[in-house]
Structures are given as structure tokens and as C-alpha cells.
Amino acid sequence: MxxxxxxxxxxxxxxxxxxxxxxxxxxxxxxxxxxxxxxxxxxxxxxxxxxxxxxxxxxxxxSRAGLFDAAGADLLQRGGFERMLQASAHASAREGLRGGICGVAEMYAANRDVIRVLSSMAQLDAAAVGGAVQRLEQGRASGMAHLAQRLADQGALRPDVTVDQATDLLWLLTSFESFDLLYTGRKLSVDEVARALTTTAEHTLIQ
Amino acid sequence: MxxxxxxxxxxxxxxxxxxxxxxxxxxxxxxxxxxxxxxxxxxxxxxxxxxxxxxxxxxxxxSRAGLFDAAGADLLQRGGFERMLQASAHASAREGLRGGICGVAEMYAANRDVIRVLSSMAQLDAAAVGGAVQRLEQGRASGMAHLAQRLADQGALRPDVTVDQATDLLWLLTSFESFDLLYTGRKLSVDEVARALTTTAEHTLIQ
DNA sequence: GTTTCGCTAGACAGTCTGTATTTCAGAATA
DNA sequence: TATTCTGAAATACAGACTGTCTAGCGAAAC
Incomplete structure (x- = not known):
């Protein structure tokens, strides 16, 4: 004893x-x-x-928050987040743009309902989901800033678009909310959503 | 008795x-x-x-839901929803597009925190906010379909864009979520958000 | 003066979260 | 095999919240 x-x-x-x-x-x-x-x-x-x-x-x-946090981390790990980042890191920034948008669209579609709840919970009560959503969004933010910079470096950006402006629009178009507004709100297929977002990004950013 | x-x-x-x-x-x-x-x-x-x-x-x-429902209705009535619809009904569809986007941006900015909570609650628990959010979104959906049709009628649409596709993009760009991703998420001013959304809509839809 | 009604005050059942306590079954060791 | 450890179950509890009910007050309406 x-x-x-x-x-x-x-x-x-x-x-x-x-x-x-x-x-x-x-x-x-x-x-x-x-x-x-x-x-x-x-x-x-x-x-x-x-x-x-x-x-x-x-x-x-x-805790309750810990459970949802773990769910977010689990999604990040198994949900194809790696594959998405990989797709957006194509040698050609133009190809990276297409690949990145397609990547997030597929990732979002695969777990739409779960991400929907996690996102909304994070907006409503920051403490309710731990840091999972913030971490994911942080990664996406820096990824998009990086992609915008690469577009500029490769001379793909329209001359009247700054890197910051490109980052803002990429941030918008690769968000789960944008995806879901079209996928659930307008009942488009994953491919149609990816096409709509890609077309928009290219028309607005690429010269 | x-x-x-x-x-x-x-x-x-x-x-x-x-x-x-x-x-x-x-x-x-x-x-x-x-x-x-x-x-x-x-x-x-x-x-x-x-x-x-x-x-x-x-x-x-x-009930609790009734309170939030009433808040939504109140916002609809006093929050400049009328003014926004009016702005998007300009004789020129091109002008209506600009005015509509500016209108929603100002309306969203004026009550950002309240709309944020109402939107997220509606996503998480449809019964928790009554029908207020659905009614607002319903009005926006038909408004955007109408605007897209008028753009087509006035020959303002790019030839490779259908009315449905235009409706989808307008739906996305005039959403509260799009506004807030830029306004809160990217810390843009109301004017900057309106400009970003307008530019995107015009580059993608207008010929 | 009398009636009506918006509101208060208090209490109640029911649901949920988060925690503490006790106990058990089975894996890990010797 | 015997012993020890430990993940999990079972149960109970405090606290917060919702939604409802009752009784009653005070002031407006008649």
C-alpha cells in the first residue's frame, strides 16, 4: 500500500x-x-x-467541445485535406487553382453534413468546437495567400488585381459556405459547383 | 359570471x-x-x-423560436430590405446588379452580429428561428432569379453564361455568408466588400 | 366603481451538461 | 494461475436552461 x-x-x-x-x-x-x-x-x-x-x-x-473538436481533427486527417493541399500545389499556379477548388469541393461534399454543423457551431459559440475549425480555416487562409502569390509570380494575375484582392476572392470561393450555398442551396452537383467556382475565379483573377 | x-x-x-x-x-x-x-x-x-x-x-x-423569428421579421422590416430590393430593380439591369450588391452589403453590415446568429442558428436547428430566415432567403432567391433574367433580356449576359448559372452566382455573391467571409473573415470595409463582389459578378457574368 | 389585461413573482416538470463515486470485467503482468 | 491494473458501466448529483402554470398587482378602460 x-x-x-x-x-x-x-x-x-x-x-x-x-x-x-x-x-x-x-x-x-x-x-x-x-x-x-x-x-x-x-x-x-x-x-x-x-x-x-x-x-x-x-x-x-x-467535454462536449472536445468531442466536436476531435471530430474536426478526424475530418482534417481522413477527409482528404492533404490531397486538397497537394492539388493546389501544382507546379503551374493556374493548374493549382483548378485543382484546389476541385479538391475542396470534393472534400466538402464527402462530409457535408458534419462540416455544416461544425462550421455553424463555431460561428455561434467559439468555445463549443474547440480549435478544430479555426485550425482548418487558418490552413486554408495561408494556403490561399500562397496560391495568390504564386499566381502573381507566374504572371497569371490580371494587371488590375492585387495579390491581396486575389487572396480575398480565393478565400471566399474556397470556403465551405460558398460550396454549400451552391451545393445545398442551389442543388448543384459537386462538379457543377467546382465548375462555377473555378469559372468565377478565372474570369475575375486570371488574365 | x-x-x-x-x-x-x-x-x-x-x-x-x-x-x-x-x-x-x-x-x-x-x-x-x-x-x-x-x-x-x-x-x-x-x-x-x-x-x-x-x-x-x-x-x-x-417561445424562444418565436422571439428569434420576430427578430428576423423586424430586421427584414427595418433593416433596409425594401431599399435593397428597390436598388436592384433599377431600369438598367447592370445598374440593378451594382445597386443590389451595395444594398445587401450595407444591410448586412448594419446588423452583422444579429444576422450572423440568426443564420447560424437556422443552419443548426431549423425550428429554432421560426421561418424568418427562410422567408428572407426565399425573397433573395426569387430576386436574384429575376435580376438574372433581366440581365439576359437586356443582352448584358456573356454568351457562354445561362440564366440559371447567373442566378447561381448572384445567389452566392449576395449571400450574407459571402459578405461576412470578406467583412469579418478578411476584415474588409463595407465598400471594399461591395467592390469585390461587384467586380466578381461583372467579370464573370457581364459581357 | 368595476372590469379587464399586461405584467410580475414564484414554483414546477423536464431536459441537458458535466462530475463524482462505486463497481465490474478483462487485459497485463508475474 | 493469481494478482494487479484500468477502461468502462451504472448511478447519482448539482447546476443551467426551457416552457408552463398559478396567483396576484396595478393601471388602463369602461
Whole structure:
């Protein structure tokens, strides 16, 4: 009791089981958001769907915000964010523009309902989603500034457009909100959305 | 008791008092949203700020959703929605395009924080804001379809742009989300936002 | 003076979050 | 196999919020 001989545990199976519990909870959240994206989400409901006790959710994610934060990070990792950045880093900045817009459109479409809720929650209550959304948007902001600079360096920008102005418009056109206004609001297909956004960017920025 | 002789009441002062109570509550809501746009809103808090008992809010607006619905309607009525529609109905469709975009930008800027919360709430929980946001968006949708048609009729559209495509882009560029991505997200001034959106619309749609 | 009505005050049920406590089953070790 | 550790369940609790109900006050309307 007084002196406890510390053992070294490897806990392979246990860590795996814990990880699998986290996955079940995250998947339950995704499922819930997909089947009812415009309804409030209760932790209790998510726990039931994951066949887990409610306190287990807090054990695994710390808080409600932690759960949504983890969902955002999970999306970032598995949702094709890498592929998107890669597409926008094409040697030709013009090609990078096309690839980047197509990339975000596909990424947004693949997880539309989940991103919809995360975005809106972040707007409504900054603390409610942890930092996941901010991190994603931060990455997008610097990515677009970089792309605008490369367009300028390669002489692709219209002469009456500054790098800052190009960054602003790219920021707008690659946002989830822009995508969703056309995809959900106007019922366009992913391809049609990508085409509309690309055409707009090219007409306004490229000479 | 059994037979109640119904009197005719004029209730001038009383109706005025009731109307003034509604106003106080709405103004308290606006104030709260402006001073803390990214925090959850409790009815109790709003009632205290309006120096009114909590049940009075329910008496005046029926429910939480009713309150937000009324706020949306109030914005529609007083927020310059009329002026905006008027501006986009200029004889020249080209001028209507410019005026419409400037009009929405000013309207959005005047009540940015309130519209921000109403929009996000509508996305997260359709029932939480009544029909106010849907009605506003419905009006904007038909307005933009109308404007696109007039641009086509007056031969102002690029030959490679259909009326539907023009409607889609106008829908995107006149949205609150587009405005706010530039205004709050990129810290542009109202004029700069209006100019960016107008330039984009003209380069992409107008020949 | 009497009636009416907007509003207050207080209490209540129900739902949600977040936390603490106890307990169990099974994995990790010896 | 026996022991120890630990992820998770079960339960209960405090606190905040919504929405509703009651009783009652005070002032306007008659």
C-alpha cells in the first residue's frame, strides 16, 4: 500500500479497445449528424447510438467541445485535406487553382453534413468546437495567400488585381459556405459547383 | 359570471405599452447579440436586460423560436430590405446588379452580429428561428432569379453564361455568408466588400 | 366603481451538461 | 494461475436552461 511497485504496462489490447471506443463514438456522431443535420445534438443520444454510457464520452473526449473538436481533427486527417493541399500545389499556379477548388469541393461534399454543423457551431459559440475549425480555416487562409502569390509570380494575375484582392476572392470561393450555398442551396452537383467556382475565379483573377 | 357582457375596448395605451414591451425585449436581444455574438443566448438573460420577467417573454413571443423569428421579421422590416430590393430593380439591369450588391452589403453590415446568429442558428436547428430566415432567403432567391433574367433580356449576359448559372452566382455573391467571409473573415470595409463582389459578378457574368 | 389585461413573482416538470463515486470485467503482468 | 491494473458501466448529483402554470398587482378602460 505504502510503497507500490510500479509495473510497466504495454496495454496494447486496452489501448486498442479504448481507441475503438473513441471511433464508435465519433462514428455515432457522424451518423447522427448525417441523418438529422438540422437538429440539436445531445451527448446522451450519441452515447446511446455508440452503445456506450454517457460518462464514457466525457472520459474519452473530456467535454462536449472536445468531442466536436476531435471530430474536426478526424475530418482534417481522413477527409482528404492533404490531397486538397497537394492539388493546389501544382507546379503551374493556374493548374493549382483548378485543382484546389476541385479538391475542396470534393472534400466538402464527402462530409457535408458534419462540416455544416461544425462550421455553424463555431460561428455561434467559439468555445463549443474547440480549435478544430479555426485550425482548418487558418490552413486554408495561408494556403490561399500562397496560391495568390504564386499566381502573381507566374504572371497569371490580371494587371488590375492585387495579390491581396486575389487572396480575398480565393478565400471566399474556397470556403465551405460558398460550396454549400451552391451545393445545398442551389442543388448543384459537386462538379457543377467546382465548375462555377473555378469559372468565377478565372474570369475575375486570371488574365 | 355565466353570461359575460363583452365590452368593446379600445386599449390604446395598453396596446402601446405591450408593443413597447416587445420592443424592449427585441432591443435587449440585439444588444446581447452585439456585445457577445459568439456566446449562447439565454431567455432569462434577455428578460433581465429588458427589465422584464421571464414569462413575459413567452407571453410576448410565444417561445424562444418565436422571439428569434420576430427578430428576423423586424430586421427584414427595418433593416433596409425594401431599399435593397428597390436598388436592384433599377431600369438598367447592370445598374440593378451594382445597386443590389451595395444594398445587401450595407444591410448586412448594419446588423452583422444579429444576422450572423440568426443564420447560424437556422443552419443548426431549423425550428429554432421560426421561418424568418427562410422567408428572407426565399425573397433573395426569387430576386436574384429575376435580376438574372433581366440581365439576359437586356443582352448584358456573356454568351457562354445561362440564366440559371447567373442566378447561381448572384445567389452566392449576395449571400450574407459571402459578405461576412470578406467583412469579418478578411476584415474588409463595407465598400471594399461591395467592390469585390461587384467586380466578381461583372467579370464573370457581364459581357 | 368595476372590469379587464399586461405584467410580475414564484414554483414546477423536464431536459441537458458535466462530475463524482462505486463497481465490474478483462487485459497485463508475474 | 493469481494478482494487479484500468477502461468502462451504472448511478447519482448539482447546476443551467426551457416552457408552463398559478396567483396576484396595478393601471388602463369602461
Amino acid at each position: 505504502l510503497v507500490m511497485a510500479t509495473r510497466k504496462y504495454e496495454q496494447r489490447l486496452r489501448a486498442e479497445a479504448a481507441e475503438e471506443t473513441r471511433r464508435r463514438i465519433l462514428d455515432a456522431l457522424y451518423q447522427r449528424l448525417r441523418e438529422a443535420p438540422a437538429e440539436p445534438v445531445s451527448i446522451d443520444r450519441i452515447a446511446q447510438m455508440a452503445r456506450v454510457a454517457r460518462p464514457t464520452v466525457y472520459l474519452a473526449f473530456g | 355565466l353570461v359575460m357582457a363583452t365590452r368593446k375596448y379600445e386599449q390604446r395605451l395598453r396596446a402601446e405599452a405591450a408593443e413597447e414591451t416587445r420592443r424592449r425585449i427585441l432591443d435587449a436581444l440585439y444588444q446581447r447579440l452585439r456585445e457577445a455574438p459568439a456566446e449562447p443566448v439565454s431567455i432569462d438573460r434577455i428578460a433581465q436586460m429588458a427589465r422584464v420577467a421571464r414569462p413575459t417573454v413567452y407571453l410576448a413571443f410565444g
